[in-house]
Amino acid sequence: MGSNGSPSQIAEGTEQVEDRQKTVNKPPQLQDVLRHACPSSSKARLLSTFKNILERENCDFMWVTKEWRPQPVTQHSRTRSTAQIRQDVFASPKMQHTVEELSQQNGVPKEALWQELNEILVEMGHTQTMPVVRWFGYVLSKIMRKIYNGVYVNEESITRLRARVGNNPVIFMPSHRSYADFLLMSYVCFNYNIMLPVIAAGMDFVAMWGVGRLLRDSGAFFIRRSFGNDKLYWAAFSEYVQTLITAGENPIEFFVEGTRSRTAKSLCPKLGLLSVALEPYFTGQVSDILVVPINISYDRTLEETLYSYELLGVPKPKESTSGLFKALNVLDEQYGRIHIDFTEPISANNFFGDLRSPKLLRPLHLPHQITAGESSRIIWLANHVVRQQQKHAVISLFSLAAVVITHHSLTKPRNQLLKVQELTKEVALLKSTVESLGGLLDCRENLDVSLREALQIHKSLVHLSEDGVVRLKNVATQAAVAVDPTKLKGHNLQDKTLQVGVPMVMLQHYINQTLHLFICPAMICVAVEHSIKQGSGLKDDIFAKYQFLRKLLSHEFILHSAWEEMDFEESVFQLKALQVLDESLREPQKLCLGQNTKLFQIISHLLLPFLSGYSNTCKVLLETPAGKRVNLNDTLKLAQERIEKLLLNSHLNHHYSLSLDLLTAAVSSLSAMGSLSKHKENGKVSYSVNESRLIQVSQVLEDFFQMVAHSVRNPQEEMARQLVTREKARL
Structure with missing residues (x-):
């Protein structure tokens, strides 16, 4: 790591760090909540308990005209009209006090405030x-x-x-x-x-x-x-x-x-x-x-294409009735x-x-x-x-297919086609993994039939040819590409970037549906490999690296700090059960790589676009002249511009790194970790760079990113090396 700070030192320097022991000293009822939050402690869910409510004995007309006797929320509730609700708000002591106070503070007649209040409630009600x-x-x-x-x-x-x-x-x-x-x-x-x-x-x-x-x-x-x-x-x-x-x-x-x-x-x-x-x-x-x-x-998702453009910086169209009617072409798809x-x-x-x-x-x-x-x-x-x-999510098989398709595009030569048989094999591996992690998959028939059905639903994005080759389609439209540059939220990306980026971001949309299951295991896999490369492998060192990654991604995923240790122990247990990780025979406090190197790589590579986007955001911010404050929009544009150049030069290969949501989360995390200082003046937010702190975070982050990126570029070499490393570590 060098002298600029280890992951543990950087983690301990953040405002969000809590003593590990404090996470277990919670009130008894919250300990119950924590137990319920663990996937392994919850009752198994079954697809058979889900009923299709569109399949009913009565026709739609009979259904909507049925007698309406709903179960009441409370036994003594009273039904009020819109006008009565407004009157109750008007009559509340808090509202009376607020009007009185604002009238005195601002010199506004109370009658005018009551009139304004009435307009607010009419608009709201x-x-x-x-x-x-x-x-x-x-x-x-x-x-x-x-x-x-x-x-x-x-x-x-x-x-x-x-x-x-x-x-x-x-x-x-x-x-x-x-x-x-x-x-x-x-x-x-x-x-x-x-x-x-x-x-x-x-x-x-x-x-x-x-x-x-x-x-x-x-x-x-x-x-x-x-x-x-x-x-x-x-x-x-x-x-x-x-x-x-x-x-x-x-x-x-x-x-x-x-x-x-x-x-x-x-x-x-x-x-x-x-x-x-x-x-x-x-x-x-x-x-x-x-x-x-x-x-x-x-x-x-109905809005899948629209979301992809928004994440790349093309603003969404303003909600309008005419726009709603134009969107009715969704009725032609499944x-x-x-x-x-x-x-x-x-x-x-x-x-x-x-x-x-x-x-x-x-x-x-x-x-x-x-x-x-x-x-x-x-x-x-x-x-x-x-x-x-x-x-309580139900995960589509297409989400697992999206993981496989993306992983194939990152790790295989361009001329190596993805056959549906290989896709099915890889999805089967991920299916058993997701189920072991507590996820419920929508797989009603045998896997091959269900997967082909899932691909058919997404035929606008993925094409399955007659000879069994799976390919991404070009879904970028000229109308969206030709948007007015002054209305863009980010950098004005080139057409060829959008041609590849739009479908890749759409694919990531479905990968993201699984990441609540994979994010902690992925951080631990990366932390374990990094620790072993540094000659450690000790659990405490791995935990410190995991802490750093967790704090880094705390604005990207739901990673409540109080669950930090619980999530770590749970995920290590799951990874050992999946044979992704193992324990050293001589030193029980050491973790090493398990036999399942294929799954180890797939899980680790899920972090690639996030590490890439965050690392390049750090580099953009480090180029800020000393003493100059930067705003979020300018930072996002510069980061997108930098990432696009790397993508076009083949130095990066994951277009989701361009996501404005991802880059925004990066800025928020760097601010929370003390690498940026946040300033708010006249309603406008700006940031100043804490250079020494940002250099520390950037160096650690770059180490993680380069390690994962090398594994993506050289998957077979890495798998062979990991097998050798595993045997040495175990003995």
Whole structure:
């Protein structure tokens, strides 16, 4: 590593590091949460418990006109009209206090503030009109029957949910990969006679003629993406959400990730709306709240091509009704199956009960100030929700095929074609691996039949020729390539970069659906190989390197710091069971490579685009003149430009390194690790480089990247070397 700092020294220098012993000294109920978060401790899930709700005895018309007697959320809830909800917000002590305070502070008449508040609530408010809901359900049924092979719901999870609902407010928290997510939630609730949720939606849809009204009448309430310093809007928003919680009329639904994930990876959770929704519990207005994480898994994502362009810097088109009609060409294609799974409901009492005082006294007109203990625990809950969503994913065989196709393109000569027989063999290896890691795969027939079905669903991206050769298609369109350069979010990439980059980024979208299972094993594989190359192999050294990688990728994946040691031990156990790793016979505290060198390489290579993108971001930042501050957009453009040159010169070969989400996460991580200092002035964010610190991180990161890149360029040589290294280490 040189004298500039080992991974352990760099890891210990970050603000996020906690003493390893602190991770085990958590309250008893959170130890239970940790146990539930371990894949090996959860009950095995079976595809047989999922039922296709599009297959029903009654026709769609009979289904949508059925008698509507939903299971109530709470026994004593009262049904309110939109106007009554507004009146309750107006009458709340907190709202009265806010208006009084803002009037005095800003010299604005209270009447003007009340008028502004009314306009905010009218813009925000939902209606949920059952005739509209029924009509919408009928249309959705027809659309879904045309483009999907089924919408499969885990009925065991529905039974579990029903048993817990009835006494306390409920919050639904689905994963968010597509615009279709919140429509599906209402559709499923209607099918199972569960009270329809009231859904937090972005303001993007309000301006869409007809669509905004339709969504509002289906239960959506609209909130702005950011409030800035608008205290009146914040008060109106929080009071609107809290009156929905305390009244207990409907489940409230929102996405803890905040926005759709363009990458198909889980996004780091946003805490604002969750904190607001939990306030009635902290203040004793409700005795408990049930939080229900939900996973929605898609065989094929409707927005797959659009997401690929967005990640490469081509801005998404503005939401509009005309754009919606133009997008109806999706009705001509097949998108496979959707799987929906409700996880075990989480009681707020189990997470926060020890923090809540039974004699809590608080002025009703003042908002609850979140304590440090509550804030820390909310972070726990948010991360636990996302991890539960991940654990309940149903993974398509195409995601494994995407891993194999990408790995083949990186490690094999261009003239070496990928045959479907080889693809099937490699997918079989990954299938058994995913299942051993706790994942549930959508494989209903024998593997060969199911894989060919998966390839057929993705025929717009992957072509299977008559002679059994699997090839990526060129899906880049001239219209997207010819976008106005001034509107690009990143560097103006060349056409030939986009021709290769768009399909590769689309392929990575499906690889990313599996990475919650592979990310910790991948970091450990890389750490083990690096440690062995340095002559160590000791578990403590490997753990220090793993810590460094984990902190580096903490804005890329859901890697809550409190789970650091637990994830390490769990993943080492799994890798040994898979014969990817082994223990030294003479020194039990040493790890060495196992017999399964093929799987070791596949897992390690999953980190390549991230190590590449992060390493080149470091190099761009190190070229910043001393004392100069840089902004995020300029950094992203320079990093993309640098990576494109390396790709065109064949010094790099993974186009996902160009992803703006990846490069943005790199900047966030470097800031969190102390390599950058963040400044905010007049609402604008800039960064200054802490050169010595950035050099340390960059050197360690470059070591990891070059090691993995060499293995990608020379896979056979590396496999032979690893076998020799393994035998030496074992003895």
